[in-house]
Amino acid sequence: MIFKKETLVTSFALFSMFFGAGNLILPPLLGFQAGNDWILVTLGFGISAVLLPLLGIIAHARLQGTLMDFSKKISPYFGLIYGIVVYLICIALPAPRTASVTHEMAIQPFFDVSSLLTSVIYFSLVFVFALNRSKVLDLLGQFLTPLILLILLTIIGIAIVQPHPEMISPVIKTPVVTGLLEGYQTFDAVAAMVVGGVLIVSIHMNHQGTYHEKKKLVTQSGILAGIALLLIYAGFIYTGAVFNSSFPENSSRTALLAGISTETLGSIGNAFLSVLVALACFTTAIGIVTGTADFVKGLAGNSQTAYVLTALLSSLLGVIMGQFDVQYIIAVAVPALMLVYPVTILLIVLNVIPNKFASSIVFKSVVVVAILFSLLDFGLSIGIQQLQVLQEAIPFGVSGLGWVLPSFLTFVVANYFALRKVPSV
Structure with missing residues (x-):
């Protein structure tokens, strides 16, 4: 070798x-x-x-x-x-x-x-x-x-x-x-x-x-x-x-x-x-x-x-x-x-999976959603307690992983449109 x-x-x-x-x-x-x-x-x-x-x-x-x-x-x-x-x-x-x-x-x-x-x-x-x-x-x-x-x-x-x-x-x-x-x-x-x-x-x-x-x-x-x-x-x-x-x-x-x-x-x-x-x-x-x-x-x-x-x-x-x-x-x-961290994790994963499932629209959609849900955890971590009710309503939110399910669902939906070549809204 x-x-x-x-x-x-x-x-x-x-x-x-x-x-x-x-x-x-x-x-x-x-x-x-x-x-x-x-x-x-x-x-x-x-x-x-x-x-x-x-x-x-x-x-x-x-x-x-x-x-x-x-x-x-x-x-x-x-x-x-x-x-x-x-x-x-x-x-x-x-x-x-x-x-x-x-x-x-x-x-x-x-x-x-x-x-x-x-x-x-x-x-x-x-x-x-x-x-x-x-x-x-x-x-x-x-x-x-x-x-x-x-x-x-x-x-x-x-x-x-x-x-x-x-x-x-x-x-x-x-x-x-x-x-x-x-x-x-x-x-x-x-x-x-x-x-x-x-x-x-x-x-x-x-x-x-x-x-x-x-x-x-x-x-x-x-x-x-x-x-x-x-x-x-x-x-x-x-x-x-x-x-x-x-x-x-x-x-x-x-x-x-x-x-x-x-x-x-x-x-x-x-x-x-x-x-x-x-x-x-x-x-x-x-x-x-x-x-x-x-x-x-x-x-x-x-x-x-x-x-x-x-x-x-x-x-x-x-x-x-x-x-x-x-x-x-x-x-x-x-x-x-x-x-x-959530954005970093998703960028890593999206750059490892086959290109077929990681088109530009998939990258953009998944990362934007991850950022939005990460802002919730960020706000709570700096003391904005009013966000706690919203965090508790999101699956895995209380564990600091509220971004996971929304990002995954976005990945699936974005790929559905990308692979069918149907313009996403």
Whole structure:
């Protein structure tokens, strides 16, 4: 196979760009709250944090363009606006969150330094890596990811084999839905759009293969990365479940992860966890800043100056936003996710299914309906309680999935008219 070695390196790089702060701190608490229902929670989490990102990478393999190509059947203006919104969200929320988690879990327990100093050093290094973007895949895939995986598998492996107390009853009433919505917080479907773009640009820069060779490389790498993500998520959810009687019920995400590390690795656990947190967060931040800079560079006529300035400004924004604690950044992220995630999911799905069922009218109709119903969830997430009655009247609305059924019905109706070549009203 022509890309055999490159497939492994590329899949490692993809894994490291996906696996950041949220991916590390969210699964243990899910398992902690789910107890014996950890498998159901894993199912929901796997749909939004593994399957959808994998489909996003497969869509990138098919398109081999930029994020704007995902919505080219709607309008170039929509693609531009959507791209700007997605990249602004990424550099304003998940990227700074990686710095906040790194400070809280990897720096603060050992060094009496301010979060500002941590963020400045952290994003200075991110900026340096972004300037060497031609080497990003190799640096992540060959060096950083193997170390991340080694520490993760060690923690999970010890948790599985060592004796543990009996699990207490779950506190989650709808485990699949809860896991699904918690998977939103990883930003992985949105991240698939961003890091998939980084991957495509890197491959175009470093390889002269045909379209089909590149498609095969990206697809196989995405599948391998997805399998690795699912195994790690399931392992950490299970680890949280088996320790759910060992820690206080109100344990925070970071405190629980730190406690599990100590339980599995002993006194050296915190040191290993610090390395893991720093590496996992750092690789994700590199992917976000590099992807944002690639996007602006493309808009500016392939200008390297635009690339450098964007990477610099993204790093500076990361320093500023990184001064907020993890819980605050997660809370701020919720409204943005409620607005952007449904559209992102549908753009991914529509770009994976056969073109026969994804005509321009289907794209436009489905996305418009999704936006309208997402505005309802967005309004509620920012405190407009008057919308609650309307939300309760929509199927799956109370679960934050009110857009699903209307979007599906629109997809069916739009395809009915498109395939019969009957003008839609």
